[in-house]
Amino acid sequence: MLAVVCKTLEDVKALEKYAKEGMIDKNAGLHGLGSSIGKLLDGSFHAISLENLKAYRGKFWVNDPQKRLDLLKPRLPDGKYPLGFLGFAVNMIDLDHNYLIYHTVKGHGLREILFYSMFARLQVYRSRVKMELAIPCISEGAISLDGVMIKANGLYLSLGQVNYMQ
Incomplete structure (x- = not known):
């Protein structure tokens, strides 16, 4: 399992942006980064917000x-x-x-x-x-x-x- 680990929930939200129709904006967030280097993100990915995890x-x-x-x-x-x-x-x-x-x-x-x-x-x-x-x-x-x-x-x-x- 691969996941993107972020410090905050706001950081997680910044990974993916949506157009007005509710579709993923492929030119923003992690999708935009991927397309800018020729590596399109296809499918889902996991993201973890450290601030929302319960600590030991x-x-x-x-x-x-x-x-x-x-x-x-x-x-x-x-x-x-x-x-x-x-x-x-x-x-x-x-x-x-x-x-x-x-x-x-x-x-x-x-x-x-x-x-x-x-x-x-x-x-x-x-x-x-x-x-x-x-x-x-x-x-x-x-x-x-x-x-x-x-x-x-x-x-x-x-x-x-x-x-x-x-």
């Missing part, structure tokens, strides 16, 4: 320059950590220093606003086999490095050609 409301890893979110590691009913758990997707993104210093008007960084909105507490596992063993402690979805996903409601996605890593 918790603590961060202590002394971590990446400002990773301090999320509780999942535990199985017996209290043990699931084998093959690699971490949370939101914390597995290494942000360039230039983006680490960016903050919204409300003071939120990209990890706690944009990436938390996208991934929340999505768990990452080494393999499908390890992920299946961890199902009792998967609450907001999981993904394995061999390409299998479990949605928060337990639905499996993307089954097919899978290489099982142990």
